[in-house]
Amino acid sequence: MDMDFSPDDLAFRDEVRAFLKDKLPERLKEGARRTPGVFVEPDIGMEWHRTLAEQGWVAPLWPKEYGGTGWTPTQKFIFEKECALAGAPGISILGLRLVGPVICEFGTPEQKERFLPRILSGEDYWCQGYSEPGSGSDLASLKTSARLEGDKYVVNGSKIWTTHAHHADWIFALVRTDNTVKKQQGITFLLLPMDQPGVEVTPIHSMSGDHEVNQVFFTDAETSVDNRIGEEGQGWTIAKFLLENERGGSCFAPRLLQSIDRLENLAKTQPSGVNGAVAHDPRFRDKLARARLEAEALEVTELRILSELAKGRAPGPQTSLVKMLGSNIGQQVDTLRLELLGYDALQLPPERPLYGNAAPEPIGSEIAQTAMGRYLNNRAATIFGGSDEVQKNIIAKTVLGL
Numbered sequence: 001m002d003m004d005f006s007p008d009d010l011a012f013r014d015e016v017r018a019f020l021k022d023k024l025p026e027r028l029k030e031g032a033r034r035t036p037g038v039f040v041e042p043d044i045g046m047e048w049h050r051t052l053a054e055q056g057w058v059a060p061l062w063p064k065e066y067g068g069t070g071w072t073p074t075q076k077f078i079f080e081k082e083c084a085l086a087g088a089p090g091i092s093i094l095g096l097r098l099v100g101p102v103i104c105e106f107g108t109p110e111q112k113e114r115f116l117p118r119i120l121s122g123e124d125y126w127c128q129g130y131s132e133p134g135s136g137s138d139l140a141s142l143k144t145s146a147r148l149e150g151d152k153y154v155v156n157g158s159k160i161w162t163t164h165a166h167h168a169d170w171i172f173a174l175v176r177t178d179n180t181v182k183k184q185q186g187i188t189f190l191l192l193p194m195d196q197p198g199v200e201v202t203p204i205h206s207m208s209g210d211h212e213v214n215q216v217f218f219t220d221a222e223t224s225v226d227n228r229i230g231e232e233g234q235g236w237t238i239a240k241f242l243l244e245n246e247r248g249g250s251c252f253a254p255r256l257l258q259s260i261d262r263l264e265n266l267a268k269t270q271p272s273g274v275n276g277a278v279a280h281d282p283r284f285r286d287k288l289a290r291a292r293l294e295a296e297a298l299e300v301t302e303l304r305i306l307s308e309l310a311k312g313r314a315p316g317p318q319t320s321l322v323k324m325l326g327s328n329i330g331q332q333v334d335t336l337r338l339e340l341l342g343y344d345a346l347q348l349p350p351e352r353p354l355y356g357n358a359a360p361e362p363i364g365s366e367i368a369q370t371a372m373g374r375y376l377n378n379r380a381a382t383i384f385g386g387s388d389e390v391q392k393n394i395i396a397k398t399v400l401g402l
Helices: 007-023 026-033 042-055 073-086 093-106 109-121 235-247 252-267 282-310 318-346 366-382 388-398
Strands: 126-129 145-149 152-160 170-176 187-193 199-205 211-224
Touching: 007 042, 007 073, 026 042, 042 109, 073 252, 073 282, 093 109, 093 126, 093 170, 093 187, 093 235, 145 170, 152 170, 152 187, 170 235, 187 211, 187 235, 252 282, 252 318, 282 318, 318 366, 318 388
Parallel strands: 126 170
Antiparallel strands: 145 152, 152 211, 170 187, 199 211
């Protein structure tokens, strides 16, 4: 296994760094730093989306003929790592990383022509309709139904934990079109417009006070048969393809290591309340060192997967391992942040956003102002995108043969 970057890769890294230095404004970095939620708001995310689109760098996972970058797996990793180190805001993955590759792979020429350019430009904002009340980890048990009436589908049911549905123009959804076959075989993948009388979005506020997710109700909602991706009953196959894109190819370790670096620097000035700064507390140093070692080990795992991808091999079950480890180490970092900041970390302002001229003044520091919100929001990290239990089952079945 060769994990050294080639001269061409190093030149690409320098190109990315120069681009970020020139095109990433401080206000976007500040907004990303001061967002306690998992997703940044569209005012930040879409501005950065458009900047990347102008550069031709917004869709690294897409084939080049549809607007992708044509980058190697190594270049994709370098780009994501440099964005993390520079503090760039994350852009919404729902269109670019999830439904976009699905349309590239399974869509008709007409669907590709209609939807892909608007995802690239950011004209259409997407949300995902997978989970339902009672159908989360056991996604195949979903009950939202769609019946074909002439040239349209009529959809009834509900989806839950629907990220940014209150901003979305479109939702891609798994629906049940056949109850007479095995449950996985009766699922179809549909695209539905959100702006119609049959779609109602109800907000779900997290413990931190953030509004990122929603419940979406469909009451005789309609969508054209032309908005079906693939054939009826092919939804489960498409769903597995999409989840591989969601869980695989991520770059967890650099963002984790960046967060650990910030805590290490803050510990040098944060009073311990006993004698000197928290950095002198051997117990805290030990916890921080353990988190760093785990994050560095995770980065090696990510680089090993990258090496396999560069050879044209599929990433396999390692993506489940990376997702599980990244989520758990992230929660460790959140806990250390609270421990480091002490009482200042107890603040939980109800105002949103926490950036811009109308943002409330932080107590102690901006890191302290967002610490509790980050902690509360990231408790879900070991659930969304496939819970730890689901990832362990995948590893047990595909790696251990249990």
